[in-house]
Amino acid sequence: MDEQFAYLVLEIVAEIPAGKVATYQQIARLAGKERHARQVGNIMSHASFYGDYPCHRVVNHRGETAVSWPEQRGLLEEEGIVFDSKGRINMRIYQWEI
DNA sequence: GATATGACCGTAA
């Protein structure tokens, strides 16, 4: 397993400001592994094992929350993020830009 | 070693 990658990913996730989101691919790119979006998702699913990270601020590139994690939407709404009728958010507005 | 799975992504129809 690539623990270095996992810690790097978590470091990046920790920097996402409240009210903003990042995509799995974006995290993978910032961590230097463009094609590892799936691995990022996998790391997020086990994030609580490593510590306390705002992994609810990570969504897919379409602005959809994780199907297997229903609470994610509520957590984002608490930060002021608004979902459309189809359960998606406007990435143009909410995506975290460096 | 071989397959299947997953909090993904891009393209094409």
Add this chain to the structure above:
DNA sequence: ATTACGGCCATAT
């Protein structure tokens, strides 16, 4: 708009 398919790559079975 939705579906289908292939690519991706670490983990799990």
